[in-house]
Amino acid sequence: MEVVSSNRATLSNYEVLKHLQKIKDSKKKHKGQLATITYETIRYLENTPCKDQTSENIQQCLKELAPFNLNKTEKLMIINSPPTTALEIQLMIEESEERLTEEQVGQVLEIVMKYFPHVVKEKPEENDAEETE
Incomplete structure (x- = not known):
């Protein structure tokens, strides 16, 4: 084959x-x-x-992500593991610092949260432990 x-x-x-x-x-x-x-x-x-995703949400999300000139693999990673932080976007998008401004990163996060609201932003346990001390 x-x-x-x-x-x-x-x-x-x-x-x-x-x-x-x-x-x-x-x-x-x-x-x-x-x-x-x-x-x-x-x-x-x-x-x-x-x-919790639907084909309609995925299609709409991809349409709104079109202006950011993401490649096929980057879009797939965003759909499969919707990012909740700028750090996650940096890990998913190659050379994101050169390709996207901070404002655009925020827009990508807003788009992801708009179409995938079920993705909950997790708080690191270390911060919780520091706050209780």
């Missing part, structure tokens, strides 16, 4: 979850490794942000 175009079909976690759920719900029952892999992958993906 030869890969003709490796970047032609990248799927988001949401798309993978929906596809695997269709396989699981089909009348044709799969046995062995496929059933195990399907079950384990669904179980994993149901504990990620993709479980």
Whole structure:
């Protein structure tokens, strides 16, 4: 088997979850490794942000992110693991300091929170411990 175009079909976690759920719900029952892999992958993906995403939210989010000239991989990472901090954006977007201003980073965060409000910004436990002392 030869890969003709490796970047032609990248799927988001949401798309993978929906596809695997269709396989699981089909009348044709799969046995062995496929059933195990399907079950384990669904179980994993149901504990990620993709479980609360919709195709409409993803499409709208991508439309609003278009002016930022992000590449396909960067958009995919934002959809799969919606960032909640500027640091996460720096890790997802190559050379973000040169490509995006602080204002644009804030806009990206606002867009992500608009379409994926279920993603909760986690507070580091170290800060909580310092405040109680």
